Each structure stands twice: as structure tokens, then as C-alpha cells.
Amino acid sequence: MRITRSGAVSLNEHTGAQLRRLCAVVGLAERADEVASVLADILGPSGDRSLADPVPWRSDVADDHTPVEYSIAFEEDGSHTLRLLVEAGAREPSPSANLLAALAALDRLAQRYPLSLDRFAAVRELFLPAEPRGVFALWFSVVVTKARVAVKVYLNPQVHGRAAAPGLVAAGLERLGLTTAWSDLGAHAPRPGSTLDRFSFFALDLDDTPRSRVKVYQSHFRAGQRELGVLGAACPLTDADVLAHFTATIGRRDRYDGRPLVTSHIYLAGHERPRGFSVYLPVRDYVRDDVVALARTRTLLSAHGFDATVLDDAVAAVTGRPLAAGAGLIAHVSLRMGSPRPGVTVYLSAEAYAVPVPCVAAVGAA
Numbered sequence: 001m002r003i004t005r006s007g008a009v010s011l012n013e014h015t016g017a018q019l020r021r022l023c024a025v026v027g028l029a030e031r032a033d034e035v036a037s038v039l040a041d042i043l044g045p046s047g048d049r050s051l052a053d054p055v056p057w058r059s060d061v062a063d064d065h066t067p068v069e070y071s072i073a074f075e076e077d078g079s080h081t082l083r084l085l086v087e088a089g090a091r092e093p094s095p096s097a098n099l100l101a102a103l104a105a106l107d108r109l110a111q112r113y114p115l116s117l118d119r120f121a122a123v124r125e126l127f128l129p130a131e132p133r134g135v136f137a138l139w140f141s142v143v144v145t146k147a148r149v150a151v152k153v154y155l156n157p158q159v160h161g162r163a164a165a166p167g168l169v170a171a172g173l174e175r176l177g178l179t180t181a182w183s184d185l186g187a188h189a190p191r192p193g194s195t196l197d198r199f200s201f202f203a204l205d206l207d208d209t210p211r212s213r214v215k216v217y218q219s220h221f222r223a224g225q226r227e228l229g230v231l232g233a234a235c236p237l238t239d240a241d242v243l244a245h246f247t248a249t250i251g252r253r254d255r256y257d258g259r260p261l262v263t264s265h266i267y268l269a270g271h272e273r274p275r276g277f278s279v280y281l282p283v284r285d286y287v288r289d290d291v292v293a294l295a296r297t298r299t300l301l302s303a304h305g306f307d308a309t310v311l312d313d314a315v316a317a318v319t320g321r322p323l324a325a326g327a328g329l330i331a332h333v334s335l336r337m338g339s340p341r342p343g344v345t346v347y348l349s350a351e352a353y354a355v356p357v358p359c360v361a362a363v364g365a366a
């Protein structure tokens with residue numbers, strides 16, 4: 001990781017400028033001020049700090065510890081959803097202080113937007129101990145469309161340690177009334193009993209609509225297409241051919257032995273079985289540099305009928321650096337399967353603190 005910044009720009013200034021440009025290229029310019037202020041509000045004191053100062057907290061949101069990551073969901077109607085993954089930072093960051101900062105930010109968000117906190121209330125005591133363990137306790141996703149700004153929370157199944165994670169996910173699903181989900185997930189475990197598959201996020205949409213989702217994420221170390229097939233079979237809407245095309249396009253491997261593949265099973269109230277299945281491929285570990293990552297992602301977008309030039313513009317909105325100078329601007333690419341038809345989401349790093357160096361060793365990088 002190479003540190004590239006020396007100017008006295010603050011994190012808020014850096015991300016605020018990126019956001020304004022990003023909102024403009026995805027057709028959400030009228031939301032830019034609102035989103036920049038929501039972001040600064042969640043970031044808290046960490047947003048005011050100069051990027052020339054040492055990283056205040058080793059956030060796991062992004063590789064360089066920037067506590068913000070952007071993503072752009074390409075939607076079937078040709079529109080785009082802009083999302084921000086954000087970690088709140090306390091003045092003196094620590095796991096417990098950051099959790100308190102996040103809970104305070106959630107209170108402020110609930111004053112600003114009509115959030116529905118019932119499901120969060122039903123599971124918070126499971127996932128939010130006073131002394132959290134693991135890499136985070138509570139992250140936010142700010143989901144921006146023309147129609148509205150929505151909020152989602154991510155909880156950490158490993159917050160009581162890795163061994164307790166399955167029990168926490170089981171209890172969380174039970175409390176949310178998804179009574180068959182746990183046994184169904186167990187029936188689709190790709191490597192039963194193995195520690196290579198780990199529950200990594202438990203996410204809740206905080207809105208009160210029939211579309212409001214519960215998402216269970218797992219990270220799959222050293223997994224390949226076979227494991228994805230077993231996991232995907234839990235959802236009746238998974239299309240194995242579309243999935244195989246996705247991995248072949250973004251980075252074909254027998255085993256993904258760099259950063260793990262991540263999957264999520266998506267639950268909706270009133271449905272026993274998952275209504276969606278998504279796969280997140282950490283493309284940055286499987287390419288030489290962002291030139292290759294962008295080329296592959298463009299190919300995928302075009303194959304799905306999406307306008308790939310929007311991604312070019314989004315990349316230019318986030319960075320002016322040569323794409324060959326790093327691998328990690330495009331951090332993940334994900335395939336969403338479910339009704340009505342598949343979509344693609346591309347995750348872009350803010351690179352506020354550093355640009356990861358290109359990976360000369362990436363096999364098949366061309």
C-alpha cells in the first residue's frame with residue numbers, strides 16, 4: 001500500500017468532491033448535497049481530519065482504511081442506484097466508542113428519514129455487545145435513488161468471536177420470524193463443518209415496505225464454482241449459467257485463494273426461501289491492475305445490456321490517477337440474482353488514504 005496524499009484536504013472534502021461528481025454521472029445530481037451531508041454526519045469527527053494525518057482507525061470498509069466505499073447498482077430500467085458503505089468514527093476511536101458513535105448516528109438518521117427500526121430492535125441485543133469483538137460492530141449503507149434515500153445496517157456475526165457466529169445468525173433469523181431460513185442455509189452449506197465458510201455480515205433494510213430485506217452474507221475462503229453452485233441452489237431464482245458467466249468474465253479460477261468470494265442470501269417477510277442470491281467477487285485480488293478490472297467489468301455490464309460508459313464516468317468521478325497505477329479502485333463486482341432479473345453492482349474505493357500497488361503476480365491478468 002503506497003501513501004499518496006500529502007495535501008491538507010480533509011476526508012469530508014475528499015469524499016464530498018467524489019460524491020458530487022458521482023451523483024452527476026449516475027443521474028442523481030439533485031441528491032448530491034443531501035448525500036454529502038448525510039455522509040459527513042455519519043463519519044463524525046473522522047470526516048474533519050486531514051488526510052495528511054495518520055489513519056485514525058483501521059476501518060475494514062476499504063483496504064486503505066478509508067471508512068467509506070461507493071457502489072453503483074445497474075438497474076434493469078436503465079437507472080442507477082448509488083450506495084455508500086460507511087463506518088462511523090468516534091473522536092477517540094475504539095470498537096466500543098465507534099459503536100456508540102454509530103448508534104448516535106442512527107438516532108440522527110431516524111430523525112431525518114422515516115426509518116423502520118423494529119427489526120433492528122429485535123436483534124440488536126444479540127449483535128451489539130458493549131465490548132464488541134471482530135473488525136466492526138455496526139456499518140451503514142446509504143442507498144440513493146431519484147425517489148429517496150434509504151438506509152441499511154450491517155451487523156457483524158463475529159462480534160462475539162468467530163465460533164459464536166453461526167449461533168448468532170440462527171438466533172437473528174429466528175427473532176425476525178424467518179423460522180426455516182437457518183435449517184435451509186445449513187442444507188446448502190458448501191463444506192459442512194468447515195471453517196472456510198464464515199458468516200461475515202447480517203444486514204437489514206431499515207424501511208417498512210414489502211421489499212424490505214434481511215441479508216445473510218458469508219465469506220468463502222478457497223472456494224470455487226462448485227461451492228457457489230451449492231450455495232446458489234438455496235434460492236429458486238439463481239441461474240447457474242448466468243453465475244458461471246459472471247465468474248468467467250470477472251476472473252476465472254478453479255479456487256479463489258486470494259480474498260474470499262462472498263455470497264448473500266436475501267430474505268423477504270412472507271417467503272420461506274431466499275428471494276435473491278448475490279455473489280461478490282473481490283476482483284482486485286485477481287487482476288494485475290485496474291485497467292484489467294475495468295475492462296472485465298465493462299464486458300460483464302455490456303453482456304447484461306447495461307451502459308458500460310457510465311462505469312467509465314464513475315471511475316473518472318472517483319479518481320484521476322492512471323488506472324495502471326493500482327489494483328483496488330474496483331474492489332468488488334457483484335451479481336445479483338432474483339426477481340425480476342439479474343443486476344450488477346460495482347464497488348469503487350474512495351482511496352482517501354492510499355492507492356494499492358498493482359499486483360505483478362496476478363495470474364492471467366491480461
Ligand code: TRP
Nearest residue numbers: 060061062063069262280332347
Ligand atoms: N473491505 C471488506 C472486504 O473486502 C468489506 C467489504 C466492503 C465488502 N465492501 C464489500 C465485502 C463488498 C464484500 C462485498 O471484505
